[in-house]
Amino acid sequence: MKILAFAGSNSSTSINRQLVTFVAQFFTTHEVEILDLNDFEMPIYSSDREKASGIPKLAYDFTEKIDQSDFLLVSLAEHNGNFSVAIKNIMDWVSRIPNRKIFGEKQMFLLATSPGQRGGASVLEIATKRFPFDGATVVETFSLPFFYENFDSEKGILNNELQRALLEKVEKIKSEFF
Template identity: 75%
Template sequence: MKILAFAGSNSSTSINKQWVTFVSRKFENSEIEILDLNDYEMPIYSSDREKNDGLPKLAYDFAQKIDTADLLLVSLAEHNGNYSSAFKNLLDWVSRIPERKIFGEKPMFLMATSPGKRGGASVLEIAEKRFPFDGAKIVETFSLPFFYETFDNQNGISETEKAAELEEKVKKVIKENFS
């Protein structure tokens, strides 16, 4: 199985990229590709730009990555309660590809983390409602609050209940998509 993992952030120190990378390692015996949104940076979407210049090749490249995956692992950064502008811009461009739903009807494990107590809950709620219209088949969601206090790359989640919750959700995603 091929898994495509990415964070909805263009920060070089993205905690959501750290998080999605960590979670991807739980899918043993899978081919994992972790994308960096910085590799898909495009001009800010506008209908005038699309009319004059067409769709950027990077939009097609990103869509092709989705199309080759069996499962999407996505962890969203929350900026002012919503998607980061880098991620939203990418969605806007990919959505303009004719005859395409952004996420290509792929199963998705949708996540978010943040330094705060809500763990990106606002952006997760928005995405959970929106992404199915864009061709995501959301299998499971997970939010990790207090990232800096509850997580490190060596030991994972320090909070026992959250660690158990993640393990159960990973098992569900594996069972529904790899069995």
């Protein structure tokens, strides 16, 4: 089984990239590819650009990565209570591909973290409601609040209760979907 993992952020120091990379290690018996959204940076979507130049090749490249995977592991950055422009722009371009749902009818473990107490709860709520329309089945979610207090780059999640909650969700996913 192939798992495609990425953070919905284009920051070189993305805490969501750190989280998704950490969670990906629990799926080591499967092939895991971790994408960097910076490799799929395109002009900001507009209908005028689409008419003038068509859909960028990078939008098709992104869908190819999704189509070659069996499961999606995604950690969303929350910018002002919503998606980052990095993931939103990719979604806007991919949505223009004819007969295509953005996430290709894949199952998804959806994560988020932030420095604050809600841990990206707003973007998780939005995505959990929106992504099924875009071809994702969100099978589980996990929020990590207070990232800088609860995460260490070498040790992972420091809070035992949060670590246990994550591991329970990972084991549930493995038993039900792998």
